[in-house]
Each structure stands twice: as C-alpha cells, then as structure tokens.
Amino acid sequence: MATPTHEERETPxxxxxxxxxxxxxxxxxxxxxxxxxxxxxxxxxxVVIAQVRGVGAERLLSLAAWGVMLGGIIGLGSIGxxxxxxxxxxxxxxxxxxxxxxxxxxxxxxxxxxQGEPLTPLSFGxxxxxxxxxxxxxxxxxxxxxxxxxYRRLRRQNAHxxxxxxxxxxMAFFLRSLIYIAWGPDFHFYYPGRPNPALTLPFNIRxxxxxxxxxxxxxxxxxxxxxxxxxxxxxxxxRATADNPELAQVRGINTERVIAWTWIIGGALAAAGGTMYxxxxxxxxxxxxxxxxxxxxxxxxxxxxxxxxxxAGALIIGVTHQVTTAFLSPTYGPAxxxxxxxxxxxxxxxxxxxxxxx
Amino acid sequence: xxTLALTKALLLILPAVLLALLVLPARPWxxxxxxxxxxxxxxxxxxxxxxxxxxxxxxxxxxxxxxxLLSLGLNVQWGYTGHLNxxxxxxxxxxxxxxxxxxxxxxxxxxxxxxxxxxxxDLPFLVGVATAALVSAxxxxxxxxxxxxxxxxxxxxxxxxxxxxxRLIFQNERWLANGPQPLRGIPQPLHCLVQSQGCEWLPTWAxxxxxxxxxxxxxxxxxxxxxxxxxxxxxxxxRACRSPWGRMLRAIRDEESSAAMNGKPVxxxxxxxxxxxxxxxxxxxxxxxxxxxxxDYSHFHALFATFLVWVMLMLGGSGxxxxxxxxxxxxxxxxxxxxxxxxxxxxxxxxxxDDLPRRAAYFRWLLVALLxxxxxxxxxxxxxxxxxxxxxxxxx
Numbered sequence: 001m002a003t004p005t006h007e008e009r010e011t012p013x014x015x016x017x018x019x020x021x022x023x024x025x026x027x028x029x030x031x032x033x034x035x036x037x038x039x040x041x042x043x044x045x046x047v048v049i050a051q052v053r054g055v056g057a058e059r060l061l062s063l064a065a066w067g068v069m070l071g072g073i074i075g076l077g078s079i080g081x082x083x084x085x086x087x088x089x090x091x092x093x094x095x096x097x098x099x100x101x102x103x104x105x106x107x108x109x110x111x112x113x114x115q116g117e118p119l120t121p122l123s124f125g126x127x128x129x130x131x132x133x134x135x136x137x138x139x140x141x142x143x144x145x146x147x148x149x150x151y152r153r154l155r156r157q158n159a160h161x162x163x164x165x166x167x168x169x170x171m172a173f174f175l176r177s178l179i180y181i182a183w184g185p186d187f188h189f190y191y192p193g194r195p196n197p198a199l200t201l202p203f204n205i206r207x208x209x210x211x212x213x214x215x216x217x218x219x220x221x222x223x224x225x226x227x228x229x230x231x232x233x234x235x236x237x238x239r240a241t242a243d244n245p246e247l248a249q250v251r252g253i254n255t256e257r258v259i260a261w262t263w264i265i266g267g268a269l270a271a272a273g274g275t276m277y278x279x280x281x282x283x284x285x286x287x288x289x290x291x292x293x294x295x296x297x298x299x300x301x302x303x304x305x306x307x308x309x310x311x312a313g314a315l316i317i318g319v320t321h322q323v324t325t326a327f328l329s330p331t332y333g334p335a336x337x338x339x340x341x342x343x344x345x346x347x348x349x350x351x352x353x354x355x356x357x358x
Numbered sequence: 359x360x361t362l363a364l365t366k367a368l369l370l371i372l373p374a375v376l377l378a379l380l381v382l383p384a385r386p387w388x389x390x391x392x393x394x395x396x397x398x399x400x401x402x403x404x405x406x407x408x409x410x411x412x413x414x415x416x417x418x419x420x421x422x423x424x425x426x427l428l429s430l431g432l433n434v435q436w437g438y439t440g441h442l443n444x445x446x447x448x449x450x451x452x453x454x455x456x457x458x459x460x461x462x463x464x465x466x467x468x469x470x471x472x473x474x475x476x477x478x479x480d481l482p483f484l485v486g487v488a489t490a491a492l493v494s495a496x497x498x499x500x501x502x503x504x505x506x507x508x509x510x511x512x513x514x515x516x517x518x519x520x521x522x523x524x525r526l527i528f529q530n531e532r533w534l535a536n537g538p539q540p541l542r543g544i545p546q547p548l549h550c551l552v553q554s555q556g557c558e559w560l561p562t563w564a565x566x567x568x569x570x571x572x573x574x575x576x577x578x579x580x581x582x583x584x585x586x587x588x589x590x591x592x593x594x595x596x597r598a599c600r601s602p603w604g605r606m607l608r609a610i611r612d613e614e615s616s617a618a619m620n621g622k623p624v625x626x627x628x629x630x631x632x633x634x635x636x637x638x639x640x641x642x643x644x645x646x647x648x649x650x651x652x653x654d655y656s657h658f659h660a661l662f663a664t665f666l667v668w669v670m671l672m673l674g675g676s677g678x679x680x681x682x683x684x685x686x687x688x689x690x691x692x693x694x695x696x697x698x699x700x701x702x703x704x705x706x707x708x709x710x711x712d713d714l715p716r717r718a719a720y721f722r723w724l725l726v727a728l729l730x731x732x733x734x735x736x737x738x739x740x741x742x743x744x745x746x747x748x749x750x751x752x753x754x
Contacts, residue, residue: 091511093444093518153735162442163734165514166668169444170730173665177723184717289660293519300512329530338519345512346504 035348039316042343043323050326062205063322069211069280071311071318072218076273077291078298078310079225080143080266086242086305087262088151090164095270095295096288097175098143102271103278103287104183105135110190121209123194124279132275136268143267144260146171152256172289179285188283214276221272225265225307234261242305293334294321297341303351312352316340362570363404366412369578370400373419373585380683416577418694423584424646426686428663429670430588430595430679431638437676437744438599439631440611442510445517447663448524449494449636453643454653455528455535456493457486458544461648474532475541483547487644494640495633502629521664529655540654544647547583552576577649584645588683591638596679598634607631608677661723666693669730675740684742692729696722 028034050060077099084092109131116125150167198206229235234257240248241258249255270288277287294317301316302309321336328336344351375396382388382395403412428446435441464470464478481489505516528535535541550557552571560568571578598604609617610624618624647653657663666689674685700718707714733740 091515093514150731150735159738161511162440162514163738165442165511166672167731167734169665169668170727170734173661173723174727174731177720177727180720181714181717181724184713289522293515293522296515296519300515331526331530332523334519335523335526338516338523341516341519342504345508345516349508349512 030348032348032352035344035352038343038347039320039340042340043320046320046323046326050323053327055326058203058205060323060326061203062207063326064319065201065205065207066211067319067322068315069207069215069218069318070322071315072215072222073273073277073280074291074294074298074318075311075314076218076221076269076276078295078302078314079222079307080269081295082299082302082305082307082310083238083242083262083266085299087238087245087259088155088164089245090161090168091296093165093168093292094146094172094175095266096290096292097172097179098139098267098270098288099274099277099291099295100179100283100285100288101142101175101274102135102139102267103274103283104179104188105138105271106131106275107183107188107190107278107283109134118191118194121197121199122213123191123208123210128190128279132272135275136271137264139271140264140267142175143263143270146175147259147263152259176285176289183283183285185285188278190279190283210279214280217272217276221269222311225269228265229307234258238262290334293341294318294337297337297344300341300349301344301351303354306351306353309351309353362575365567365570366404366575366578367401368567369582370404371397373581374399374403376585376589380680413574413577416581418690420577420581420584420649421694422687422690423581423588424642424649425667425670425690426588426683427591427642427645428639428667429674429682429686430592431635431642432667432671433635433676433679433682434595434599434631434638435635436671437678437682438604438607438611439628440510441506441628441632441635442514443517443632443635444514444664444668445519445521446639446667447658447660448517448521449498449639450643450646450663451521451524451528451655451658452497453490453494453640454647454658455541455643456640457490457644458541458647458653459535460489461486461545462541462543473536473539473542475536476534483545483648486648487641490640490644491637492640494636494643498633498636499629502632506628506632507625518660518664521658521660525655525658528658536654538655540652542652544651544653546576546580546648546651548579549576551579580649584649587641587645591641592679592683595634595638599679603627603630665730666690666726669726669733671740672730672733672738673740675742675744677744678740678742681740681742685740688741689726689729693722693726696725 047060077095080098081092081095084090084095106128110127113127113131116127118125150171151164154164154167198208199212200206227235229239237248237253237258238261240251240253241255245255248258273291274288277291281287294314298310298313298317301313302311317337317340320340321333324332324336348354375392378392378395378399379388382392403415407415428450431449432443432446435443459475459477460479460481461483462475462478463480464475465473501516501520505513529538531537532539548557551560551568552573552575556565556568599607606617606622606627609620610622610627614624646657650657667686670685670689671682672685673689674683675681697719700722703721704715704718707718
C-alpha cells in the first residue's frame with residue numbers, strides 16, 4: 001500500500017513559472033497564515049457566542065488561563081506522541097494509556113512515601129513532586145518494554161504501518177485492562193477533600209495554586225525537552241531520525257538506541273501530563289483515552305514529528321476547549337479537538353509547522 | 359397438532375442450513391450436504407437440548423450474527439480497501455439509535471416525563487433499518503471527504519475520535535435519545551407471532567404453526583430474521599467484492615499509484631467502499647437495537663464495539679468475507695466463554711487480594727488484547743487467507 005506523502009501531493013508553490021489561478025488560490029488556502037486565521041476565526045466565533053450567552057469577559061479570561069494550563073497537560077502528552085510518530089512513523093494509540101498509567105503510578109508511590117505538610121497554598125506536600133519524579137522514568141521504562149516486546153518484532157518483520165497502529169490499539173486495551181485490574185474502576189484523588197482555594201491574580205483572573213504549579217512544571221519540562229533535543233547528542237540523533245531514518249542510519253546513528261530513548265522520554269512526559277491532569281481533576285481509568293484525541297489533534301496541528309509544533313497546537317486546543325466550556329458541557333472536549341483537527345486536515349494537512357510543498 | 363419442539367425445529371432449519379453452508383468448504387457438494395445436515399441439526403437441537411441451553415445458544419447466535427455483520431462491514435473497509443477504521447462503535451451506535459428513534463412510539467402523558475426523545479415516529483421495523491443504513495452512510499460520507507484523501511493513519515485518528523464524540527452526544531443530549539438514561543421499548547419485528555392473539559394478516563394454517571410459541575421463545579423468530587439479513591448482506595458484499603468494483607478496491611489498496619495510472623478514480627472509490635462498510639455496520643446497529651429492546655450510550659463502548667470487531671476480522675482473515683463472519687462467531691464465542699473463565703478464577707483472585715475478584719471481568723479485556731497483539735505479531739493474515747483470484751472467469 002503505497003501512501004503518497006504530502007510532498008508528492010502538494011502543488012508546488014511555483015516561483016519560477018506562473019501558477020494557474022486555481023493553484024495560486026490553493027497555495028493561499030494551504031498557507032500557514034490562512035490556517036492561523038481560520039483558528040483565530042474559530043476562537044473569535046466562540047468568544048462571540050460566549051458573549052451572547054452572557055458570559056463575562058473576566059470569566060472568559062479565567063477560562064483562557066485554565067486553557068493554557070490544560071494546553072500544558074495536553075502538550076506534555078503530545079510531545080511523546082509526536083516524537084514516536086516522527087521517529088517510528090505510526091500513530092501510537094496506547095499513548096493515552098501511558099498517560100493514565102503515569103497518574104496511577106504517582107498515586108501509588110505517594111501512598112508509600114511519608115506524608116509531608118501541605119506546601120500552602122498548594123494542596124500537596126513535598127512527597128508529590130518526589131513521587132512524580134519516580135513515576136516518570138517508570139512509565140518510560142514501561143513504554144520501552146512494550147516497544148521491545150511488540151513493536152521491535154514488527155520492525156524486524158518490516159511490517160506495514162497499519163499493523164503497528166493495530167498493535168498499538170491492542171496495547172492500549174492491554175494497558176487499560178491492567179490499570180482496571182490494579183486500581184479498579186473507581187475515581188481516585190491524590191488528596192481527597194483537601195482545600196485548594198483559588199487565588200486572585202491581576203485582571204481578576206481566578207486560578208488555584210495547583211494550576212499555577214502545573215503550568216510552571218509544564219514550562220520546566222518543556223525547557224528540558226528543548227535542551228535535550230537541541231543540546232544533547234541523543235536529541236540531535238532523535239531529530240535526525242524523525243526527519244529521515246535512512247539518512248540517519250547512513251550517518252552512523254544507532255536507530256534502535258534512538259527509538260528506545262524516544263519511548264523513555266515520551267513515556268516520562270506522558271506520565272507527567274497524566275499526573276498533572278489527575279491533580280487538576282481526578283484519576284479515572286479512562287482519563288488518558290479522553291486526552292487521546294486532543295493529543296492527536298495537537299500533534300497533527302503542529303506537524304507530525306515536531307515537538308514545538310505539538311506544544312503550540314496543544315495550547316490552542318487547550319484554550320479553545322476551555323472557552324467552549326463557557327456554553328457547552330465540558331465533556332465535549334474531544335469534540336472541540338476533533339473540529340479543530342478537521343479544520344487543520346482540510347486546510348493544511350501537514351500542520352502549522354510542517355514543511356509545505358516545493 | 360403442532361408441538362413446541364417441532365415449531366422450534368422448523369424455525370431453526372434456516373439458521374442451521376446457513377451455518378452448515380458457512381462451515382463446509384466451497385465444493386460442488388456443499389449445498390446438497392448442507393441442507394440435510396441443517397435439517398438434522400435443527401431437529402436434534404430442538405428435541406435433544408434442554409430449553410434453557412437452547413435459549414442460550416439462540417441468544418449467542420443472534421449476538422454472534424450482529425458481530426458477524428460488523429466484521430463484514432469492517433472487511434469491506436479494511437480488508438478490501440485498507441481503511442483503518444477505529445470507529446466501528448460510532449457507526450454501530452448511529453445505526454442502533456437511528457432505527458430506535460424511527461420505530462419507537464413517542465412517549466405521551468406521564469411517560470414523557472421519564473423518557474425524552476426526538477422523532478419517535480412509530481415506523482415499521484424495515485423502515486427503521488433502512489433509515490439506519492442511510493444515516494450511517496451519510497455520516498461515513500461526511501467523514502470520508504476531509505479525511506480519506508489524506509494519509510491512511512489520519513482516518514484511524516479521526517474515526518476513533520468520531521466514535522467517542524457520537525457516544526458523548528448520546529450520553530449528554532437528553533432531548534435526542536433520553537440522555538444518560540436508557541432508551542426503552544424498541545419494538546421487535548413480528549412479535550405478534552408469539553402473542554396469544556397472533557398476527558392479523560397471517561392465514562389460519564400459519565397461525566397454527568406459531569401457536570405453541572410463547573413470548574419467551576421470541577428470540578427464535580429474531581434469529582431467523584437476523585440470519586436472513588446476514589445471508590443477504592453477505593451475498594451482496596461477496597458479489598460486490600468479486601465484481602470489477604471489488605477488484606478495483608484491492609488494486610487501490612495494494613498499488614494506489616498504479617491504479618490511479620490506469621484511470622481508476624482512487625478517491626471516489628475509497629469513499630464508496632468506506633460508505634458501503636458503514637452501511638453494513640449501521641444495519642448491524644439497527645438489528646442490535648431491535649434485539650436488545652433497551653439501549654443506552656454504554657453499549658457502544660470502544661471495547662465491545664470497535665476492539666472486539668477488529669479482533670474478529672483479524673482472526674478470521676481480513677480480505678475474506680467468510681473469514682470475517684467465521685471470525686465474528688469465534689471471537690464472540692471466546693468472549694462469552696471468558697465470562698465463565700472470569701467467574702472460575704474469582705476464588706483464586708480472592709487469595710491474592712480482596713479487591714481482585716470484583717475486577718475479574720477485566721481479565722477478559724486483557725486476554726482479548728493479548729489475542730489481537732498475538733494475531734498482529736504472528737499471523738496477520740488470519741485463519742482464512744485472502745483469495746488471490748476472485749474472478750470466476752480466471753483460470754488457475
């Protein structure tokens with residue numbers, strides 16, 4: 001099954017020859033600016049609907065602030081997703097399960113650690129970040145182990161992309177059933193019943209201290225990813241492999257090593273995203289599945305294999321999602337992400353930061 | 359005078375013959391052997407089996423048929439065209455709810471306080487099924503336009519999301535189909551046959567045939583209806599896949615650029631096959647709704663309605679309609695069988711931890727997930743391979 005890549009399909013934006021009007025219009029529609037404009041229009045329409053429904057500007061601003069935080073959570077998950085998608089070229093449907101697994105690992109480790117005093121105004125003590133730091137590499141190792149057992153075999157068989165996708169679906173259900181068996185179907189909280197009053201920031205934005213912590217941690221982890229990808233050898237090798245695996249191999253890059261690190265980093269970031277999502281709401285076995293579509297939407301929006309793009313996409317999706325909750329049931333989060341994803345697919349399938357043709 | 363066992367045997371003949379046809383290899387003697395075998399099987403089952411076990415077998419066969427249809431629909435999409443549809447549950451749900459909304463009578467009076475729904479047109483069963491097929495086709499068409507001209511992995515992402523959104527809509531929108539509460543009272547076709555006064559339009563001699571049946575024997579009649587649907591849809595799909603159109607699907611799946619170079623309208627054909635598959639899934643949904651009578655959003659969980667169907671098709675053999683149907687029944691058997699297994703291991707789990715026995719059901723998920731992973735890793739072609747030559751006119 002030969003799938004034409006985007007480069008083959010794209011009409012070249014002709015510079016040397018005069019383009020026909022249709023081509024020119026198409027190139028215009030498929031440009032980055034047009035996509036950004038389309039997303040901006042969607043956001044503007046949402047804000048207008050919210051205004052008509054009588055939602056105040058201050059509430060919208062607060063929602064947008066929460067949206068940035070949610071974007072951070074989605075972004076952490078989608079970085080791993082986009083790295084795996086870029087390096088291994090398949091959509092990993094079990095990434096949502098890794099997110100859930102991370103949240104539950106943290107939950108269990110907290111129970112083992114001695115409980116410290118809450119670090120007011122935060123709702124948790126020092127054991128929470130420690131547990132997170134232990135859970136992250138653990139999930140990374142789980143992700144790598146799954147790769148060793150399942151995906152590496154498929155790579156050896158030179159299997160088609162769809163078999164990878166199907167195996168990842170199987171692994172998604174495998175991990176999810178393990179989560180159900182280990183922790184049961186009930187909701188959990190990291191700290192049940194502990195108060196976490198909202199702080200009032202300038203512009204009357206009301207956020208909880210935990211949410212600020214989530215945002216700060218997301219930023220720190222993003223900076224870490226940036227440093228890793230830009231400054232270390234393995235990061236460079238990862239980007240090279242994502243860009244062109246054959247060329248990377250020719251240049252002496254050990255792709256298996258790169259793949260292992262991709263899983264570890266992706267799994268660790270997914271664990272961080274899941275833990276923060278659990279902190280901001282509650283832990284439930286389906287939480288990662290619920291985040292899967294927003295993560296994929298962010299990945300596609302940012303251009304597959306591009307972690308910074310995924311982060312930008314995640315922020316857009318997070319803000320849009322929160323703004324829509326002003327007048328729509330919050331459970332429709334995946335629907336909001338889906339609509340944004342369809343817009344991206346219609347306008348510019350290679351994403352915001354993907355290479356355009358020609 | 360008709361006895362209950364005789365009536366049951368007569369009703370079972372058609373499903374039993376079709377089962378024999380499905381199992382026997384495609385040789386010239388298949389039909390002459392299958393008919394007597396089916397008749398013997400039907401009489402043996404109705405006379406020898408205790409009625410409780412027979413009822414279980416019948417309900418198993420009905421659910422197996424629903425899944426066989428889903429698997430058949432997915433085979434058109436994945437097996438023949440290579441569409442990665444991870445949203446089978448969405449089309450299944452759309453079919454079920456559409457048919458339900460068309461055929462249920464809108465509640466009035468006190469009942470309207472408990473059940474809210476749109477439509478409620480009280481139309482006949484077949485109209486409900488046809489509408490389900492139509493709406494499912496429309497949905498597939500709308501998804502196909504933006505997604506199918508792109509890479510095939512995008513379809514998987516889009517459909518898995520779509521199925522989740524459809525489920526969310528039926529969970530949250532009270533006005534549409536009674537929100538999170540179940541939608542009850544979906545009419546069952548030909549239910550008058552098992553009622554004491556009988557159907558008005560039926561001639562007297564036929565009434566005598568159905569007289570011994572009571573309301574709890576209704577699944578037998580439904581089994582006949584659903585096996586007819588499976589047989590007709592199977593023949594239609596098989597015919598379509600062996601026609602030039604089906605060969606074009608396979609050409610596009612295997613060598614898209616060559617097919618395009620030979621003047622095949624690649625995008626149009628891919629959309630067509632996606633829609634055809636969705637129609638079969640929608641019909642399966644409608645048949646499910648009329649069987650279980652009460653549906654709600656939780657029936658259309660990705661596990662039961664997407665994942666199991668994928669396991670069925672991959673096990674049976676993608677690209678082979680017979681494999682799809684056989685896989686449907688086998689995996690449904692495995693899934694039902696593991697329910698007993700889950701009960702059996704409960705005492706064992708109780709030794710490990712107090713919480714575990716309550717979670718024994720999730721071990722079934724684990725098994726099925728491992729089954730799919732094993733198929734993908736070790737036998738991606740499934741039990742029955744795809745036939746290389748599908749035309750009758752091509753010699754060996």
